Amino acid sequence: MRTRLMMLGPPGAGKGTQAQRLAEALRIPQISTGDMLRAAKAQGTPLGLEAAGYMDRGELVPDEVVVGIVKERLAGADVAQGFILDGFPRTVPQAEALAEAGVQLDAVINVSVPEDELMARITGRLSCPSCGAAFHRDNHPPRQEGTCDACGSALIVRKDDSAEVFGQRLRSYQAKTAPLAAFYQDRGLLFEVEGTGPLDVIQARIRDIVDAG
């Protein structure tokens, strides 16, 4: 089985949801950078405190600090059976640093979704500013157009879900993170998964890759 895994895919591809399901099924931890940085900070490890300094100043935590924290995390007893990295590495230099730190992966699962579907998924989201209920123009429309089913407030499109802001996130992903696919392809670790269709079907596609190793 391939159990040292990394999930790759654009925002809105659903890789976080798939990673969570897989982590539960395989009983291995899903490791996200944000969680890890917060844990290292709370534990007060030297690297955690260094990272906290950057975060408190609102600065980006440098790659070598993040990689150090990832390495510490991956030395934990609970990752002996495997792990799923979610949201790290984000760039080719981070991937190089991770490899140099001796962290080995069995598979990088690249969840791909056509750009027009990503756009429809994200920009179709409707949010209730009063009670937080979430709707979707196509997949989960409110009973009355533009109105929250739960509390009757007028629904809004959050700024992050606007075509403009989401388009920027996609561009940023393509520029920085998509080259990672080529990096792992060169190392024979890249596996493509179509991220469209029912969640169970996508999960089964991922399991085929995990189980085939």
Ligand SMILES: [Zn+2]
């Ligand atoms: Zn509401």
